[in-house]
Amino acid sequence: MEDNSSQAGSAKENSDQNSEGNSLNKDDSSLETIVRKFQDTVSLGKKHKFWETQPVGQFKDVGDTSLPEGPIEPPTPLSEVKQEPYNLPSQYEWTTCDMDSEETCNEVYNLLKNNYVEDDENMFRFNYSKEFLRWALRPPGFYRSWHIGVRAKTSKKLVAFITGVPARIRVRDEVVKMAEINFLCVHKKLRTKRLAPVMIKEVTRRVHLENIWQAAYTAGVVLPTPITTCQYWHRSLNPKKLIDVGFSRLGARMTMNRTIKLYKLPDSPATPGFRKMELCDVPAVTRLLRNYLSQFVVAPDFDESDVEHWLLPTEDVVDSYLVESPETHEITDFCSFYTLPSSILGNQNYSSLKAAYSYYNVSTKTPLLQLMNDTLIVAKQKNFDVFNALDVMHNESVLKELKFGPGDGQLHYYLYNYRTQSALKPSELGLVLL
Amino acid sequence: MSEWQSLLQSILIGLIFSYLLAKLISLVVTFKEDNLSITRQSDASVEVVHHPKKKTTVVGGAPNPRGPEAAHDRHETESMIAEQGSVRNESLPCSDIDDDDEDDSSDDDDDWEGVESTELDEIFSAATAFVAASAAASSSQKVSTDHQLQLYALYKIATEGPCSAPQPSALKMTARAKWQAWQKLGAMPPEEAMQKYIDVVSELFPTWLDGSSLKRRGGDDDAPKTDSKGPMGPVFSSLAYEEESGNELKMEAIHAFAREGEANNLLKCIDSGVSVNMRDSEGRTPLHWAVDRGHFHITEVLLSRKSDVNAKDNEGQTPLHYAVVCERETLAKFLVKQNADLDLRDDDGKSPRDLCESDWPWMKQPGSTD
Incomplete structure (x- = not known):
């Protein structure tokens, strides 16, 4: 009842506003303006009317630690x-x-x-x-x-x-x-x-x-509200083609000759015991991956059937390699990438760009740098033009040294009907969506 | 004793009366709340960029909707603005629909009859975007509830067709008013609804098209970049261009002309007495640059002007090394014909023949360049 009467009060005021014109409520409207302006600033000046009606983290709630983490709305029957x-x-x-x-x-x-x-x-x-x-x-x-x-x-x-x-x-x-x-x-x-x-x-x-x-x-655009914002990085494998098709640019003071030498890779992987993943590796890879992903704030909960589906190599779809210790035959490290070509629009010489996207990588014995370099080598052997990676998990620590360059694309990650209390760093994210 | 009883009776009547009164008040309250949320949801505060001619009415603006009722209601009935606002997310996932040059597909144009977006669609879309955008801005011109409902109903007809939803309960005033407005339009064709919607917007805001995005089709105002990104999904990223830092290369104009393939300027340079074998700070001649960038004509010009075909840069590499590394077969062949040495070693001890990874048969067998 009390609740209702307070609403009655505000409703009355507002209906007065509507009927009596604007003289009385300068205060209200200016207050409203302030509120709006504030909302505008926090939402980067953009309105997301659709998303504001959806159970997603709202810009206005950013930094409000009183809101609990978890589902925003309970399930309905x-x-x-x-x-x-x-x-x-x-x-x-x-x-x-x-x-x-x-x-x-x-x-x-x-x-x-x-x-x-x-x-x-x-x-x-x-x-x-x-x-x-x-x-x-x-x-x-x-x-x-x-x-x-x-x-x-x-x-x-x-x-x-x-x-x-x-x-x-x-x-x-x-x-x-x-x-x-x-x-x-x-x-x-x-x-x-x-x-x-x-x-x-x-x-x-x-x-x-x-x-x-x-x-x-x-999404590539900012909506209410990203759990984290990642950056794409690109490692040229076929720099001449990438330059010719406009994926990357050759600086005025740089020669093609030197660029090609810069991105040259050895002919074969360096790590002893580096080999393609096979069906019999599924249990070991699952253990390795589950253990590794447990350190990230948001990550998939893979079981063996997931690993078999998502990570067992499939020609021209997903490639996975691992390091099997030559002495103990233990599986110690794992890396994978998926194949996503793009059409090249309006180029006379090339119609397709072959890109590999870093997927899940686990390093326990082999340094991540070496593991990823071996991954680049097999990607080059498989004739990929470029190897792409997000700065998720531990990727960022090795990207620069492996001659990845920053991309012009940012990828925002979102959860629907699940609030996280604060945004994550990309390195706290253990999830790669295709 | 009977006094006692009548007292009790009057208290009882009083209680019942006040209960009924309270109930009545709460009913009125719900009603008003609902009305308010109409105001809020369906664009009460549509506003326009200031225009001198415009007669300004109430600056009312939507009251700040709080309280469980309002929140609940907001969820229950889809906000009109929400739907309209979302239009802006729609142009996914890539931009220009205007030029269909990209359509290399086997689409049969006849199939699109009545299906593809028309000009009406686009104006309508712009109108809904305008309404949504103006609702979001800060100095607002109020639109009457009638107009809001009308816009809502037309929008629903245009996008979803005749109303087939069940009638909302009588207590949900907003939902019911909206439902009735929609229902009332019956089986109006979507095109008519779109046109009427545009008419209403034009009547309310005669100048709305002035600033609209439709203008940009003529002009080259580079409008929303975000159009190329969809409302959700992956992102195509390419290498961001980084200004080279720490590259202290010093080069002359003649190198730049060779690099850019500017034959006339190059010739002028040579004719004015600049050495055709001029070195940049890395020891490269214009011929190195022309070969590096793959300019055949410039290569010919330079060699006809007595450029040194076997000039070495600071790493001992000749233009032929460059041609081989950059996989420029025509140029490499041409250089060899012009007496470039296939076996001249660079500072790493590699000859062009050693560096050749391409499948060039003429390169493998010594002396068979034809």
């Missing part, structure tokens, strides 16, 4: 989750994309190939391979219903896509079931149709239907 899909504009319809079907997989591949993420200058566009998509979207326990497409009703053409895959992600001491949201793509011809928000809501709804209430995702 499954019976209260909206049962029907969200409405799409009338020309479109939802579809579930069965990635086992060659035809559907092709459609998804082509949609992404022609419409997915580009660089700022529109010189490159990600070109995830079909094998990669199947790998990325079908981990242990995946839900087909989370592979969501939108088709034009008349032509049945696939025009938009968004996905989630289940993952167990540990935040400090809590292991939380989450969805990793990725591959949000709307056809270039439909960019003003406002499909993205409804797609995000729809994937959220379908995640909720599986009784999962948290999600992890990344």
